[in-house]
Structures are given as structure tokens and as C-alpha cells.
Amino acid sequence: MIIVLIGPPGSGKSTQGHLIANKYGLPFIGVGDLVRDMIHSDNSEYKKKVNSGNLLPDDVVFGIVKAKLDQYDTDKGFILEGYPRTIGQAKLLDEYLLGKHCSLNCVLYMDNVVDQDIADRIKGRYQCSNCGSTYSKEKVPSNLMCARCGKLLVPRCDDTITSLKCRMQEYKKKSLPVYDYYTENKCVTAINASKSIEEVFEKAVQIIER
Ligand SMILES: [Zn+2]
Structure with missing residues (x-):
């Protein structure tokens, strides 16, 4: 089972991703954390970019994801959180999965979180x-x-407010189209992520198991 979680910063993707991974015994791959790990030990231009809220180039991010996926048996499945953030990244993932003769089972889109809630959540x-x-x-x-x-x-x-504003702009410009991309493949479902953690999780399980 391959599940992808997308949505704006602070929408609870990571929390839900961990819950889903635990329930189904699947590896959890949190791409935001992997990127932060990478730039933590690296003083390159990427660090500045991420800290100011900009996205890294698609091939760089996919390189990080691929290195992680290669460690797992993709046949058994995994939970991918915070990736893809652009249509380019979505296509790279599709190509990779095609090469492994598998495909996404389900994309969960964390929806309906208002900007103020996001600001509160990331504090x-x-x-x-x-x-x-x-x-x-x-x-x-x-x-x-x-x-x-x-x-x-x-x-x-x-997680500063300036950086958050920039991340939200990047999100609206580059990540929202990812939702449309998956709509065409009919594998994406939006979840009302403004509800409690338990309610969102219950809904996610319903969607995964239907
Ligand atoms: Zn430590």
C-alpha cells in the first residue's frame, strides 16, 4: 500500500502520516524532515532557501526521496509525507514507481485549514x-x-512568520496544482483537516480502506 499525504504547511500531514504508518505497519517517510536533515549538515545555498521558505529544485528533493525509497521494499508499501510539492516532483515519483511496477494507492489531501490555524499550529x-x-x-x-x-x-x-508567508505563497503557486494533477488520475481524496486529530485519522482510515 502506497499512500501519499499532501497539504499546506502546518496542516497535520506529519501527525496523520505517523498514525497511518503505525496502524498499517508501513515505513513513514517525512520528506520535510529529510530535507531539514540534509541542509542541517550542509552550509550550501539550499540552507538559505529552505530557511526563507523556498522550495528546493525538484531533482534535488527527488534525489533525497529516492535514496530513502531505495532502502525499502516498495512492493510492501510506504507512507510518503510532504512530497510531491510540485507537479515535476509528482512526475518523478510516478516514473520511479512505474520502474518498480507499482503505483500509488491513495493520495490524501489535507484541506480546509485556514491560514490563521496554520500560523497557530506551527508555533x-x-x-x-x-x-x-x-x-x-x-x-x-x-x-x-x-x-x-x-x-x-x-x-x-x-517556522518564522516571514518564512511561513513565503512557504504559503510557494504552496499556492506550485503545490496546489499537484492536487489537480492527482485529480486527473482519480486517486486523490480531500480531507477536512480543520477537525480534531482523531476525526481526521478516522476519515483517513475510511478512505484508505474503501
Ligand atoms: Zn538531537
């Missing part, structure tokens, strides 16, 4: 100052120490 997200691990609002340890390496957590560097 309180943290990242480790040492290893780059990220923590959603609910998962931040109370002592602000990283669960992986024990170092101090700091607010996530691409």
Missing part, C-alpha cells in the same frame, strides 16, 4: 540544535532536550 514546533531532529508541538519534551542526542531544542528555523 511551538522545535528542532534539535545538534542533530536536527524535529518535534511537533505535542511531542516537544518538557525539558527541551533532544530525545535522540540530549542536546538543546530550539524553535524550528523555517
Whole structure:
């Protein structure tokens, strides 16, 4: 089972992706985290781009995704979160899956989240100052120490309001068309993501199992 989760920044993709991955025993691939891991250990132009809220080139992002997918048995399936963010990325994924003789089962689109809710949701997200691990609002340890390496957590560097505005613009311009792209293949379903985590998860399971 191959499931893709797309939607605007702060729409709860990662939270739902983890819940779905746990329920079905599938690997979770969070592409935003992979990109942040990559730029954390890299002082290149990419770091500036991501921190100011811009998207990286399609081939760079797909390279990161492919390296991860190659570690898994794609036949068994996986949950891909925060990818594709452009039509170009969607096409690269389709080609890759075609080469592996498999295809997407379901694309979940996290819809109906208003900009103010997004701003509220991303407030309180943290990242480790040492290893780059990220923590959603609910998962931040109370002592602000990283669960992986024990170092101090700091607010996530691409979560400033200026960066968020830029990410929303990038999202509307480049990522919304991805929804239309998948509509043509009839494999995408929109979920009202303004509901509670439990309600959104219940809806996601219904869609996956129908
Ligand atoms: Zn750490």
C-alpha cells in the first residue's frame, strides 16, 4: 500500500502520516524532515532557501526521496509525507514507481485549514540544535532536550512568520496544482483537516480502506 499525504504547511500531514504508518505497519517517510536533515549538515545555498521558505529544485528533493525509497521494499508499501510539492516532483515519483511496477494507492489531501490555524499550529514546533531532529508541538519534551542526542531544542528555523508567508505563497503557486494533477488520475481524496486529530485519522482510515 502506497499512500501519499499532501497539504499546506502546518496542516497535520506529519501527525496523520505517523498514525497511518503505525496502524498499517508501513515505513513513514517525512520528506520535510529529510530535507531539514540534509541542509542541517550542509552550509550550501539550499540552507538559505529552505530557511526563507523556498522550495528546493525538484531533482534535488527527488534525489533525497529516492535514496530513502531505495532502502525499502516498495512492493510492501510506504507512507510518503510532504512530497510531491510540485507537479515535476509528482512526475518523478510516478516514473520511479512505474520502474518498480507499482503505483500509488491513495493520495490524501489535507484541506480546509485556514491560514490563521496554520500560523497557530506551527508555533511551538522545535528542532534539535545538534542533530536536527524535529518535534511537533505535542511531542516537544518538557525539558527541551533532544530525545535522540540530549542536546538543546530550539524553535524550528523555517517556522518564522516571514518564512511561513513565503512557504504559503510557494504552496499556492506550485503545490496546489499537484492536487489537480492527482485529480486527473482519480486517486486523490480531500480531507477536512480543520477537525480534531482523531476525526481526521478516522476519515483517513475510511478512505484508505474503501
Ligand atoms: Zn538531537
